[in-house]
Amino acid sequence: MRYTPHTASDKEQMLRTIGLSRIEQLFDHIPQSLRERAAISLASGLTEVKVKKRMAALAAKNATPEGWSFFLGGGIYHHAIPSTVDAVISRSEFSTSYTPYQPEVSQGTLQAMYEFQTLMCQLTGMEVSNAGLYDGASATAEAILMARRIQSESRRRVFVSRSLHPQYRAVVSTYLRNLEDTELVEIPFDRNGGTDAEFLAREVDEKAMCVVVGYPNFFGVIEELAPIQEACARSGALFVTVTTEPLSLALLKPPGAWGADIAVGEGQSLGVPMSLGGPGFGFFTCRKKFVRSLPGRLAGETVDHEGRRGFVLTLSTREQHIRREKATSNICTSQTLCALAATVFMATLGKSGMRRLAEVNVCRAHDAQGRLVKDAGLAPAFTGPFFNEFVLRSKGLARSQSRFAAEKIIPGIPLAPWYPELQDCLLVCVTEMNEGEEIERLVRTFSGD
Amino acid sequence: MEYPEGLKFTKEHEWVLVEDQVAIIGITEYAEQELGDVVYVELPEVGEKIVKDDPFGAVESVKAVSDIYAPVSGTVVEVNDTLPDSPETINDDPYGDGWLIKVEMTDKDDLKDLMSAEEYAEYVEQQKAEEDGEEESEDEE
Amino acid sequence: MSEHSPGTDLRRSAPPLIFESGSPGRSGFFWPEEKGEGGEKIPSELLRDDIPGFPELGELEVLRHFTRLSHLNYAIESQFYPLGSCTMKYNPKVNEVVARLPGFSSLHPLAPPELIQGALELLYELEEMLAEISGMAHVTLQPAAGAQGELTGLMVIRACLRERSNPRRKIIVPDTAHGTNPASSTLCGYEVVQISSSNRGMVEAAKVAEVMDEEVAALMLTNPNTLGIFEKNIQEIAEVVHKKGGLVYLDGANLNALMGIAKPGDMGVDVLHINLHKTFSTPHGGGGPGAGPVGVKSFLRDFLPVPRILKKDGSFVLREDFAKSVGRVRSFFGNFGILVRAYAYIISLGSDGLEEASRMALLNANYLRKKLEGAYQLAYPEPCMHECVFTDRLQQRHGVATLDIAKRLLDYGFHPPTIYFPLVVSGALMIEPTETENREILDAFADAMNSIAREAKEHPDLVKGAPYTTPVGRLDEARAARKPVLRWEPAKE
Incomplete structure (x- = not known):
């Protein structure tokens, strides 16, 4: 059978070792009522040749930039x-490795994560970066949830610009729907296609938790961030920027330079294929003083007993596998391979x-x-x-x-x-x-x- | 293991040293050893109120977080501000330089149900014995 | 001293960081300047200077760097990974080949639906196939990973209960659950009520009944649970929950034990998530990307996230107009590239192949359990499914702990099992071999484990000092956490 290496004699010997004679005995403790209905009704397995044909036929029904x-x-x-990207992420040492919980045998992944975190800090002009989140939309939601952890309970009003990506706004509203104390307020856009600064100046007050704007925003417009930062600084709201096209940050004054407290976004444009919009990765950067509230994984530098430099996953007590219901987020992946693609992309360019x-x-x-x-x-x-x-x-x-x-x-x-x-x-x-x-x-x- | 005379202890392994109306609070050597290398401490700020038996902070090791429970009610008057930079002090000197906070007590009666050094030593021995006992008996299965 | 001095083993030592090598002006990218500086079209006060510290390497230099890093990693294609509850099975190559077809990898999600019909057909069929395998009525593929699937599933439950009367306040989670279960519950606005498993490693209906009331929205169960034990009472438990108007959520992390053996849909489960990077063979990638589809019973269909893919007159359309939907949980269509791989895996195996996969996963786990039960203490005597949990109780007599055993395994060339999880087992060693490993490798692993058990008795210090053969030794994690250094910075003048 495909991918299962057991020969008839393997099965027989293994069953004998266990002390059984039939495979079915391995699960005869499961209620009969469940077992008798369990058969799967799908087509039979296909040869590799046929799998490729079927997949090619499906692929051919889609428009790609080659034809369009x-x-x-x-x-x-x-x-x-660059071809370096796929060459590296296709290496099975990266693609088929597990989350680096055993640092002694995961230094490749961990050092690359540390390099990724550094690159994202440099690109955004921020102080710390995590190792990656699912996508730009959930990174935006996580940024708001982090602001909620940082801010006092008297600040529960979230201002989100209407010029932010509509799907990101939709995801944010899904994430916030069940947190009943938190209110979403939409900021209109002005004739420039940017966030309406007058509205902000008027509405953002001591109840504001954070202000979220796209940079560049969904209309491609490079927002004027100075007045937004001022409104935040004046009222004590946290200033959150969301970037869906991070390549722009190689040229534009980065969020950190504009005084952003949290800068997040989607990393796909840095070396990840479009792939119908996923997988890419969400990036998440912020001020260092917020690091204990950060969602997601972090790689950090340390030494081994002989003083050699090495990297480990660190500040793990924030995460779900330790803090459970009190964790900063429920996330337990970091889109590591996509973040690696971005690391190779940025290193190559x-x-x-x-x-x-x-x-x-x-x-x-x-x-x-x-x-x-x-x-x-x-x-x-x-x-x-x-x-x-x-x-x-x-x-x-x-x-x-x-x-x-x-x-x-x-x-x-x-x-x-x-x-x-x-x-x-x-x-x-x-x-x-x-x-x-x-x-x-x-x-x-x-x-x- | 050390159980300094003159301190009061809780079942959650905090200690209290009373000086007039002020209680100095820390975690015991047993707690510190169970947790392992302390890497971070979360403490309240001066002026905050704490309530007996409620958590007022947390100590973290690399892979565990442990809440710290208030042995008494009162107002925080001082916080050990050396701990953020060197949390390992808690491991090095849990009953001395590793103290956590000082609290102005609202009710000295809060101290009544705390254990003496002798009682706490007995309590810890009992806990250890229970653990070992469990292991021994299950070993025989 | 130069890295290239005699005696430096470049294959086993870490390269300098990309920021510490290279030379100003170097780049692995060629693109001639185009007419007019781009910068001039944007007001200069919006522009930055060069990015300080950004890497400057040649193309070959970049490749050598990452190739050398790769040599420092363990991976499925080089080593056996008996990680419990992670299902580190072989990631078939054909899946990688087809996922890279431009007709999948170069699709834009906002292209008109009529130009991505092949992609929508694939998604539609994958939903149906996963529904058939799990026994659920409908599936959404949007969640980006298992944890996001959990959140989505709980949101569906909340929306349904809100419509019935009120969303309720609590979620019951057993003590053996993955940490994501309670974390997702909190994120969905619920309080967590933890219940303990019995001394046989199972949840008991009576225990659930004790805490089950009209304030409980759902019970989250993993089956087989994280001890590798089938929750035999699941139907009875589901009845207890349903009777009080609650719903049953199944964490499908361990679906690899169930294909063709029992369908969650028949167990009284109302909502479940599936980890495609476990049961359906998509690569872990060192920690993602994954995918966490959610399946529901038919009465929950209208609460599923949007967009939904519907089939209309032979073509596929996207619809967002479902008033009861929880909304959108991820941008676009989820992790499509991962969904393509899972689809290829399912059609490669077909019904028979999937059923055989689960059977062989059970055979391998039970075989290893038998081979190790002399030297290690089993956490529970119950029959195991696709994984089994041992403890370090016998080794603790010699002062050797689970962590030491795990590190010593590295010297034998094996990745350690999942350790110290589930939390209810002190010093847990959780072993899941998966079906794609052959008998010889299982024997070799068992020999290594048994040899370490001997070492623990005879030379405990040897085990406690491990590993000796890895590129770095045990790392100082306390130091990393006390004074976090989370990025490289240029040396200060």
């Missing part, structure tokens, strides 16, 4: 991934490569946006600065669907399902993977030529 021109972002980005790639994104996105406005007559929906995504208004978006399909172009993400006030608006993303010829065709198709 994608201008899709919105939290998941199509970027160049390095200081200059990360900046260059970020600049190429800015360059192409701005070039495309300019052309779409000038040559295709589309109107920018917002005036704020952007990184590699922007929102355009296009009357008759629905009517042009078939034209785009014929050209095999997915021009962007329609925003109306999440923002009824943004009818006819499209979130367009341009990365280094969109060649000039693709952008030409996008402009042409919009123009109706």
Whole structure:
């Protein structure tokens, strides 16, 4: 049988050692009423050849950037991934190892985790980083839950910007629904496409627990963080930023430099394939003084009995396997392999490569946006600065669907399902993977030529 | 194992030294040894009120967290501020430099049901014997 | 001293950190400058300088670094991993190959549904297959891991009870449960009521009845439990819970013991989660990514997270308009790449293969139990399923503890079992061999364990000083926790 190495004689000898004669005796203590209904009714097993055929047939029904021109972002980005990344994460020593609870035989994973934590701190400008969470959305929810642990019970109002990713807002509201003392308040966005600072200045007071904004936000807009930080500092609310496109932080002033208390986000764009939006990883960074409230795993440096440097999982008493119902979170994975992919990605690109790639994104996105406005007559929906995504208004978006399909172009993400006030608006993303010829065709198709 | 005379003890292995209205509180040598290397201590702030038999803080080792229960009720007047930097003091000197907090007691009657050094020594021996006894009898299964 | 001095074994020593090697200006990435500096299009006050301390390495340097790190790891493909409750089975290569097909790995989640029909078909079928295997009516694939599955399942329970009357206040959790059970309960706004297992390592219906009242929302049970023992009374227990209007949650971490042997859906279970990185062979990756689908009985369908995938006129559509739904628990579609691997595993094995997998998992566990029961004390005499739990009681006589046994195993080339869990067993050694190991490796492991038991008697200090052959010795965890150093920083001038 597939993947079970037992021969008939193995089974016989093993049963004899145990003192049994039939396999069924191993579970005859289970109630008969359960056993008699337990048969699984699925197809028979397939050969490897047939498995590959079936999977290829399913894969062929999906549109990929090989056959289509994608201008899709919105939290998941199509970027160049150096071949070093898959080479490293395909190594079975990384992919088939367990959580490094036995540090003597897990130094590979642990040192890489420590390097990852350092890279994320450098990129975000923050003091500490954990080893990773599920995704950007749950990292946002965890940031709010951490703020709830830090702040007193008189502060239970959470301000979340409407320009934050709508799915992240949905996850946050799911996580908070059962914590009855905590209230969610939505901050509107202004004409720039950024968080409404006047609203904030007016509403954020001594009851505020934290203020959560996207950076860049869901519209691709690079938020003006100084007034938000001021509102937080004045009222004592914690300032939380959420970044879905961390490549931008190679170029932009990072959250730490703007005075963020907690900076989280989705790490997919750093070397992880899009894979229908998962797995990627959530990153979670904050001020050092909050480290005891941090959710998730942490690798720390120490020495062995001979004084050699080594790494261990540390501050574990925060976690569920020790503190149980009093743990900082219920999480017990850290998307380690995805975080490793990001570590290899950032190590390969390095200081200059990360900046260059970020600049190429800015360059192409701005070039495309300019052309779409000038040559295709589309109107920018917002005036704020952007990184590699922007929102355009296009009357008759629905009517042009078939034209785009014929050209095999997915021009962007329609925003109306999440923002009824943004009818006819499209979130367009341009990365280094969109060649000039693709952008030409996008402009042409919009123009109706 | 040491059981200094003049201290009062709880069943949760805290000790109390009374100086007038002020109670100095720490954890016993037995508690410290059971826990292993202390790596972190969570203590209340000066001015906070603590309530007899309720947890007022926690001591952590690498793989365990142990609540500390208040042997008396009162207001915290001093906290051992050397502990955050060197929690190992609790292992090195549990009855001396490893003290945790000083409390202004609200009711001295709180001390009545605490154990003397002699009684506590007996209590610890009893606990140890119970553990060993369990192991012995189960060994024979 | 240079790392390359004679006598330095590069295969067994850790490389410097990526921040400590390389040279300014180096990069493993080539992309020519494009017209106009990108930075000029963004106001300069929004831009940063170079990232201080960021690595500067060449491509080969990067690869050598991580390859050397990899040599310091144990992994399934090099060693046997008898980790209890973790199901470290072989992660088939074909799953890795198909998950990397661009038709899966290069999909964008916000592409129009008509352009990702193959992906939606796969997800839809995987939901149905997992429902069939577990005996549940409906499955959601959204949760990113087992713990998020638990949270989702509890949210479903809460939403259902709220609709009936009130969400109630408490969750009953046995003392043998995984730590995630109580942690998830708290996160869902519940208080935890812990109950103790019997001296036979099982939960008893009478014990549940004692604490079961109209304030209890659910009982969380693991079956087989973390002692590897089948909770025989589960149907009776479920009845006690249901009678008072509560629901039964099953932690499906140990589903690898049950395929074709008993279906949770028949046990009175209302909600369960499944760890795809355990039973369904997706790689652990050193701690994720995993996936934690949740299955429910039909009366709970409308409370499942959105989006749901429905089949309509032969094609697959996404729907979010379920008023009773708990909402969204993860962005997009969950850990799709992991779901692809689990799908490939299930169609590779089919019904027969899955049933055989569980049977052989039981055979291997019982075989090891027999081979070790002379030298180690079993925690409970009950028959075991896919894992068994021993204690260090016999070794403690010589001053040797479970941790020492675990570390000594490393010198024999084996990863230790799960240790000190479940918490109800003092000095627990929890062993789960899984079905993919052959008899020879089980024999070799048993020989190593028995040899360590002898060493514990004859040379206890040898065992207590282990390991001797690993890249680093026992690490000072107290030091790491007292003064946490959680990132590299450039040396101060």
